[in-house]
Structure formats: structure tokens, C-alpha cells
Ligand code: IPE
């Protein structure tokens with residue numbers, strides 16, 4: 001028997017046609033990985049790899065613009081990255097502080113809209129202030145949407161959504177029968193952001209590492225064999241070319257020759 005509500009089973013993916021007829025992906029999400037190995041291969045401290053990683057991040061934002069991408073999500077710090085040595089965590093937090101201080105004005109001038117996903121509770125208060133300032137200053141911009149995933153974990157995000165839904169049921173505001181994929185998606189940090197069409201990971205690692213677990217249900221994946229500090233427009237364009245050559249089916253099928 002067919003499920004009564006197909007949309008509910010697919011999370012609506014079946015009617016999310018590939019963006020703009022297979023031209024550029026509308027939303028690209030990137031797992032920026034390999035800073036440490038990039039540095040180690042050159043006999044440099046890991047911190048230098050992260051510093052060069054910020055330069056690659058700037059290139060990625062600029063290239064996204066040029067390549068027609070509308071939403072760019074960058075995995076900057078995972079909920080699990082706190083398990084790294086304190087000195088490295090502190091280097092990464094300082095880079096975020098510096099990035100916002102140095103780049104926010106220019107991003108705003110370029111009409112970039114910044115959104116931040118991830119857990120803010122427990123972050124140093126000045127970091128929360130920086131993140132809010134970036135979102136508030138750019139909230140009316142209409143160019144590229146830059147989504148910064150900071151202290152982000154896909155499982156944690158889903159747990160938060162489940163908790164809010166359970167509270168709504170407990171308080172009599174929500175009928176359990178009304179809980180569908182759209183209701184869950186609406187409780188995620190990414191509510192109102194389209195699902196990523198393309199997820200890119202650098203460093204050659206082929207895993208998702210708790211990134212956008214729900215949202216990447218029908219994303220195309222490209223794993224690049226370069227480390228993040230080496231990411232440039234050419235690498236970005238190559239990933240997009242690979243995406244454009246794919247056939248997305250969303251569980252359906254395309255007509256065969258002769259049909
Ligand atoms: C990515 O590079 C940056 C973050 C995870 C914050 P890594 O620091 O993970 O570099 P590798 O994977 O150890 O080479």
C-alpha cells in the first residue's frame with residue numbers, strides 16, 4: 001500500500017526540483033576540513049593552518065557569489081570540536097572574533113546576509129555578541145546568504161527540535177497527528193533556509209561528521225582531495241561542475257529513452 005501522504009514520507013523532497021534547472025546549486029554547504037594536515041605537511045603549527053583556512057573562507061564567499069550560489073553554509077566549528085586541546089579551541093575562537101571584526105563591514109557592503117546556526121548557550125558571551133551583531137547588521141541584505149555553522153551538531157539540532165515539539169504537545173498547543181516532516185524542519189536552526197543541493201568536503205575524508213543530518217537527505221556530495229587552505233575558485237567550480245553532471249532523482253525516476 002502506498003503511504004497516504006507521500007510528502008510526509010519524503011519530507012517534501014520530491015517537489016524540490018534541482019535549483020534553476022540544473023544550473024548552479026542554490027545552496028552549497030561546505031565541511032572545511034584539513035587545516036591541521038595542511039600545516040603538518042609544511043612543518044607549520046596547526047594554528048597557521050587555521051589562519052590560512054580563514055583566507056580560503058574569504059575566497060569561498062567571493063567565489064560563491066561569482067558562481068551564482070544563493071546560500072553558502074560553512075561548517076566552522078562542530079559541537080564535538082570542544083574535545084580538542086584548549087589551546088586549539090582558543091585559537092579557533094580567536095579566529096572567529098578576528099574574522100567578524102575585520103570582515104563584517106566588507107561583507108555588509110557586499111550585500112551578504114549572515115545567519116548563524118548552532119547552539120549559543122554556553123558560548124563565551126563576547127562571541128554570542130559578535131554573532132548577533134553580524135546577523136543584525138546584515139539582516140536586511142539580499143545578496144548571498146552566508147550561513148555560519150558554529151558550535152553546530154546535526155544530532156543536537158534535531159534533539160532541540162524534538163524537545164520543543166514535545167513541549168508543544170504537552171502544553172496542548174500541538175496535536176501529535178499534525179507532526180510531519182515540515183513541522184520538524186520548522187523547528188531546526190535552518191527553518192526557512194532551503195536544503196543544501198550540494199555538500200562539499202575537503203581533505204579527502206568521506207564522512208558527514210554531524211553536519212546537516214536532516215537537511216542533507218537528498219543533497220549531492222562532492223569529496224575533494226585537497227585540504228581546506230588550498231580551496232579556491234577553481235576547486236569550487238569543479239565541485240559545481242560535478243554537481244551539474246549528476247542526475248537527482250529524489251526517489252523517483254526519470255523517463256527512459258522511448259517512454
Ligand atoms: C578543519 O581542519 C577545521 C576545523 C575542524 C575547525 P582540521 O583542524 O579538522 O584539520 P585536520 O582534519 O586535523 O587536518
Ligand code: IPE
Nearest residue numbers: 031032033075076077078209
Ligand atoms: C568537521 O571536521 C568539523 C568542521 C569542519 C568544523 P572534523 O575534523 O572535526 O571532523 P572529524 O573529526 O574528522 O570527523
Ligand code: MG
Nearest residue numbers: 033034035203
Ligand atoms: Mg578535520
